Amino acid sequence: MGGALGGHRRAGTTIERARTGLGLGILTAVVALAAGCSSPAANHSATTTVRGKAPPRATTTTTTTTTVPPTTVPTVQGTSVQIHITGSTATVDFASSSVSGSLSPEPGSFSQGGIVYTFTVSGVQYSGSPSTTTATGGLITSVVVSSGSGGATIAVTLLSPQSHATYGLGHNEVGVSFS
Amino acid sequence: MARGSRFAIALTVTVALTGTLVTIAETAASAPAGAALPGTTMPLQEFVNNGLNGRTWNAYDQTTTSAGPDIAGRPSPIAYGPTVHVYARANNGDLMEFINDGFGGRPWNAYDLTEITGGPTIAADPDAAFFGAIVHVYAEASNGDLIEFVNDGAGGRLWNSYDLTQIAGGPALGGDATPLISGTTDQVFARSSSGDLVEYTNDGVGGHLWNAYDLTQLAASVQVAGDPNSVEIGSVDQVFAEATGGDLVEFTNGGAGSQVWTASDLTAATKGPTVTGRPSPVVASGVIDVFARASTGILTEFSANGSGGDLWNSYGLTTSSGPTVAGDPSAITVGSTIHVYAEATGGDLTEFYNAGSGQAFTTSDVSADAGGPGIGGSPGALLYGASSIHVYAGGPPPASPPTGVGLYGLSPGAQTSQAIEDNWPIIGDTGALGTQSAPYTGFNLGADLATGQAIEASGKRVTWLSFWTVSGPVSSNSDGSACYTSACYYSAAYGAGQYVATTIDSYASSGLGLKPDWVILDPEGFPDDHSGLDSGPGSSNANWSSFLTGWANGLASIDSGLHPAFYSDQYEYNTFDLASIQLPAFVAIAFPGPTNILENPSNNIAGFIAFGATCPAGSEEQTLANPPWAGSYNTLQFAGGQYCGP
Numbered sequence: 001m002g003g004a005l006g007g008h009r010r011a012g013t014t015i016e017r018a019r020t021g022l023g024l025g026i027l028t029a030v031v032a033l034a035a036g037c038s039s040p041a042a043n044h045s046a047t048t049t050v051r052g053k054a055p056p057r058a059t060t061t062t063t064t065t066t067t068v069p070p071t072t073v074p075t076v077q078g079t080s081v082q083i084h085i086t087g088s089t090a091t092v093d094f095a096s097s098s099v100s101g102s103l104s105p106e107p108g109s110f111s112q113g114g115i116v117y118t119f120t121v122s123g124v125q126y127s128g129s130p131s132t133t134t135a136t137g138g139l140i141t142s143v144v145v146s147s148g149s150g151g152a153t154i155a156v157t158l159l160s161p162q163s164h165a166t167y168g169l170g171h172n173e174v175g176v177s178f179s
Numbered sequence: 180m181a182r183g184s185r186f187a188i189a190l191t192v193t194v195a196l197t198g199t200l201v202t203i204a205e206t207a208a209s210a211p212a213g214a215a216l217p218g219t220t221m222p223l224q225e226f227v228n229n230g231l232n233g234r235t236w237n238a239y240d241q242t243t244t245s246a247g248p249d250i251a252g253r254p255s256p257i258a259y260g261p262t263v264h265v266y267a268r269a270n271n272g273d274l275m276e277f278i279n280d281g282f283g284g285r286p287w288n289a290y291d292l293t294e295i296t297g298g299p300t301i302a303a304d305p306d307a308a309f310f311g312a313i314v315h316v317y318a319e320a321s322n323g324d325l326i327e328f329v330n331d332g333a334g335g336r337l338w339n340s341y342d343l344t345q346i347a348g349g350p351a352l353g354g355d356a357t358p359l360i361s362g363t364t365d366q367v368f369a370r371s372s373s374g375d376l377v378e379y380t381n382d383g384v385g386g387h388l389w390n391a392y393d394l395t396q397l398a399a400s401v402q403v404a405g406d407p408n409s410v411e412i413g414s415v416d417q418v419f420a421e422a423t424g425g426d427l428v429e430f431t432n433g434g435a436g437s438q439v440w441t442a443s444d445l446t447a448a449t450k451g452p453t454v455t456g457r458p459s460p461v462v463a464s465g466v467i468d469v470f471a472r473a474s475t476g477i478l479t480e481f482s483a484n485g486s487g488g489d490l491w492n493s494y495g496l497t498t499s500s501g502p503t504v505a506g507d508p509s510a511i512t513v514g515s516t517i518h519v520y521a522e523a524t525g526g527d528l529t530e531f532y533n534a535g536s537g538q539a540f541t542t543s544d545v546s547a548d549a550g551g552p553g554i555g556g557s558p559g560a561l562l563y564g565a566s567s568i569h570v571y572a573g574g575p576p577p578a579s580p581p582t583g584v585g586l587y588g589l590s591p592g593a594q595t596s597q598a599i600e601d602n603w604p605i606i607g608d609t610g611a612l613g614t615q616s617a618p619y620t621g622f623n624l625g626a627d628l629a630t631g632q633a634i635e636a637s638g639k640r641v642t643w644l645s646f647w648t649v650s651g652p653v654s655s656n657s658d659g660s661a662c663y664t665s666a667c668y669y670s671a672a673y674g675a676g677q678y679v680a681t682t683i684d685s686y687a688s689s690g691l692g693l694k695p696d697w698v699i700l701d702p703e704g705f706p707d708d709h710s711g712l713d714s715g716p717g718s719s720n721a722n723w724s725s726f727l728t729g730w731a732n733g734l735a736s737i738d739s740g741l742h743p744a745f746y747s748d749q750y751e752y753n754t755f756d757l758a759s760i761q762l763p764a765f766v767a768i769a770f771p772g773p774t775n776i777l778e779n780p781s782n783n784i785a786g787f788i789a790f791g792a793t794c795p796a797g798s799e800e801q802t803l804a805n806p807p808w809a810g811s812y813n814t815l816q817f818a819g820g821q822y823c824g825p
Contacts (some may be wrong), residue, residue: 082820089623091612093588095791095818104707123707168612168622170648171703171767172790175612175623 081126081152083133083143090143090156091168091175094124105167105174108154114161119154121174126152139178215555217783218731218743218762220249220270221573223277224552226528226545228568238551241265241571245277247289249739252304252761253355253507254571256561257314263563265571266292266307266316271735272300272728274318274328292316292328298340299326302728303406303761304557308358310365317343317358317367321728322665323351323721325367325379343367343379349391350377351721353759355406355457359416364436368394368409368418372720372756374402374779376420382436392438394418394430400442401428404758404779406457406507412467419445419460419469423779425453427471427481443491445469445481451493452479455782457557459510463517464535470496470510470519476503478521478531480540496531496540504529507557513566520545520560520570526553528572545570580642580696580812581605584803584825587644587788587814591629594822599633601824605642606630607788607814610679613650613704618678619671620649620704627683631691642812644765644786645683645695646746649675649730650704651711661706663717669729672700676733676743684738697744697785697812699765700730713751723755731762744785753778768808770799770815775807786812794823 080095094103108119130146142157156176168175215221222242231237242249250267254277257264265277273293282288293300298320305318305328316328324344333339344351353372356379358365367379375395384390395402405421407430416437418430426446433439446453452473458481460469469481477497486492497503502523508531510519515535523529527546533539546553555576561569585605589595595606610627611620627645634641652667654660683694702710702723711717712726731743744763751757752766753776763785766777770791787808792799792815803813817823 080819086623086625091623102703102708102713104705166615166622167705168614168648169650169704170609170612171701173609173612177622 080128081131081145083131083145085133085135085138085140085143088139088179089175089177090140091173092121092143092145092152092154093173094121094126094152095172103169103172103174105169105176106151108165110161110163110165114163115158117156117158117162117165117176117178119165119176120148120151121154122151124152215573215576216744216763216785217760218251219555219573219576220251220739221555221576223247223250223254223265223267224554224572224574225265226549226551226570226572232550234548234550236545236549236551238546238549240552241277241287242289245285245287245289247275247277247287248273250275250573251556252573253509253557254559254573255305255307255316256559256569256571257307257309258561258563259314263561263569264307264314265559266305267571267573268301268304268318270739272302272321272732274298274301274305274316292338292340296328296336296338296340298328299324299342300728300732301326302724303352303759304355306355306357308360310360310363315358315360315365317356319352319354319356319369321669321732322725323353323372325349325352325356325369327367343389344391347379347387347389347391349379350375350393351724352377353720353756357406357408359409359411359418361411361414366409366416368407370403370406370420370759372724372759374404374423374756376400376403376407376418376430378418380436394440397438398430398440398442400430401426401444403428404781405455408458408460410460410462410467412462412465417460417467419458419471421454421456421458421471425455425474427451427454427458427469429469445491445493448491449481449489449493451481452477452495454479457507459508459519461510461512461517463512464515468510468517470508470531472504472507472521476505476524478504478508478519501531501542502527502529502544509558509560509570511560511562511568513562513568518560518568520558522554522557522572526555526574526576528554528558528570528574581640582642582811584800584813584815585642585644586816587646588816589822590820591626592633595630595633596637597822598824599637599639599641602639603641603825605644605786605812605814606634607644607646609701610645610647610682610698613648613710615650615705616654617671618674619652620647620675621678621682624682627695628686628689628691631686631693631695632689635691635693643693643695644697644699644812644814646699646701646765647675647679648701648704649710649726651702651706651717651726653705653711661711663711663715663722665719665721665725668712668717668722669725672726672729673733673736675700676730676735677737678733680734680737680741683741694738694741697742697763697765698734699744699746700727701746702726703746709751712755720756723751723757724760727760727762746788749776752780758783765812766810770802773802773808777807780807784810786810786814788814788816790816790818792817794821796823796825800825 082093084091103123106120134142144155162178225239248269254267269275276290301318303319307316327341350371352369354370356369365381371377378392401422403420404423407420409418414434422428429443454471458471467483473479477495480494504521506522508521518532530543552575554572554574556573558572581604583604585603587607608630612622652671655662655667708714748767758781
């Protein structure tokens with residue numbers, strides 16, 4: 001048992017040093033708890049979670065995107081937003097140049113008997129003409145992105161009435177899924 | 180010793196070098212060539228100059244011998260009676276102890292001290308020292324707290340862990356802690372998460388056993404950009420570190436326990452080079468010698484030898500006939516000689532040693548001599564007995580995937596396949612978006628698997644970067660409300676990591692035989708302001724550290740073969756001390772005209788993720804191929820769904 005202190009031994013010689021003019025600071029001891037054998041720090045236990053619902057994986061949806069030609073200025077080019085529809089999920093990618101801060105989808109609302117869901121995304125400046133993508137074969141039939149107060153407005157039209165929407169969020173991307 | 184006697188033998192020297200003064204060089208903003216990225220896990224290798232098998236050095240894979248885990252970072256060895264104890268961070272973040280105790284008929288065994296003590300996982304390299312006959316191991320926990328692991332037998336348990344940051348009310352750390360123990364005085368030095376050099380010590384001041392001191396303030400000196408290392412000469416403590424800006428600085432006090440600190444700029448005093456990383460000081464024949472990697476990769480000695488009328492002088496130990504080094508050196512003394520070990524550029528463990536104070540250094544390729552592996556990280560050296568040298572390091576590093584400039588954010592399917600066909604060497608995708616409940620990711624899966632399938636179908640070796648947006652703990656309280664503590668951030672990312680690792684491992688059921696080269700946490704989910712980490716109650720260095728460490732550990736708990744990494748923008752990298760995170764970083768920039776605002780980039784930057792690229796992309800590729808953006812794994816993201824070849 002036991003062993004040498006290795007590199008922490010005291011050496012026999014003290015070297016005198018020329019300093020570079022740095023002054024002495026004020027002792028700033030930070031103290032709090034009485035010392036001793038405290039209990040160990042909290043152990044990080046693993047949190048295993050189970051997803052309530054598998055993500056949509058339908059790949060048979062076909063989509064078509066059209067952008068209304070701008071009629072007034074200023075406009076954002078149609079390529080500044082990309083809309084993807086896959087079954088019951090839609091994602092909207094905003095061009096980085098139009099993202100003015102951290103994206104955040106706001107709570108939306110259903111209308112027309114649950115057929116249309118509309119919500120606003122803040123943190124993006126979208127001042128161009130509406131961009132529309134349509135799809136067939138899945139729950140979502142069209143997505144329209146347009147300018148709105150405080151960001152972009154997204155209107156999603158559904159094949160059948162729904163009552164619950166969930167969001168996904170990434171760097172320049174917002175997603176919505178229905179169940 | 181369990182593996183038989185190890186005896187002293189004269190060391191082989193191959194190259195004679197002369198000391199030369201070297202000049203200051205610009206600091207690179209990415210990992211040095213030849214160095215594995217931080218967080219890369221590898222087997223624990225032991226190199227011993229035991230003279231067996233007809234060669235001076237031999238190498239042993241002690242992860243395999245012990246049936247223990249792979250390690251990340253620099254191991255810390257100590258001689259404990261007749262045995263050697265090696266402390267290292269395991270691939271799941273636990274503190275491991277490897278011992279050649281022969282227990283159970285196995286020469287080496289591995290013990291999980293995090294599990295044994297019920298303590299935290301660690302986020303940086305540990306460092307061990309003796310306090311009397313007791314072993315003290317210090318490390319930064321995942322939330323930045325300084326943790327002491329001690330085999331004190333308290334409470335009927337051999338090993339216990341103590342949170343010194345909580346006990347002393349001190350600052351969170353931003354890197355490796357290093358102890359300096361003299362008699363009953365225990366001092367632990369580290370860089371705080373704010374960049375100050377700090378000391379924790381058991382001085383009992385104010386009725387508290389442990390107290391914390393800010394040495395940057397006490398010395399009215401500079402902040403530090405790297406991990407410190409210390410030595411004592413006489414009764415004076417000497418602490419060395421890379422200052423912000425790269426100069427090597429020395430902090431020294433008025434004697435053991437003194438809190439009168441002054442600082443000196445050794446780079447300026449010697450007109451020597453700027454340095455990177457953790458220096459390694461020793462005292463040989465009463466003279467302090469400090470070894471550090473210069474920004475150029477040259478192993479440099481700063482010596483208080485008084486030569487030429489100057490107290491401090493600096494010498495480059497690497498010449499045209501010797502290797503540059505890629506990581507931090509580890510120096511020991513054997514009698515009056517100094518032996519310094521480092522990972523050479525190219526990956527071999529290399530020894531620099533001199534025949535005595537003031538003598539020229541020579542080099543020896545230890546990996547080659549041992550017929551053993553290269554290493555992928557900084558070594559830890561130990562003198563055992565009079566002349567037996569043991570050097571520990573992680574190695575060999577995994578083969579590096581293709582480097583260069585690739586693409587991110589392609590449409591899955593045909594566009595990705597076209598990019599691979601066009602020989603873009605790197606493809607990045609979005610695995611999923613962040614969600615508002617656990618596992619805080621998993622929205623819109625599919626692109627990641629599709630990317631892997633496209634790569635596999637091509638038959639090409641393409642670097643695969645898999646980005647996953649992970650939200651903060653926006654519903655982690657029992658009532659479904661947000662919880663912005665470090666523990667909640669850790670838990671949220673841990674669960675996300677488990678979920679993502681499970682998802683990736685399920686790709687095999689779709690016939691995919693590949694996995695991503697890096698699995699990258701993108702903290703741009705809920706709530707607003709980047710998973711709540713950029714402003715508001717979740718915005719802190721500790722939460723960033725906890726979030727990223729939880730991610731790494733969650734991945735490892737399911738699949739230790741996955742390689743965790745993280746994404747940030749430059750503001751976040753600067754503001755939240757992300758340079759100290761021991762994981763590869765992918766840092767966002769934007770075209771046109773990306774602006775470099777990185778303040779103290781470390782070697783954890785694996786690449787830059789550039790938005791707003793346009794076709795043709797030649798000029799933007801060139802921009803990313805040159806400093807300051809010359810990362811190993813850069814990508815362009817074309818605006819508006821454009822695509823073009825390289």
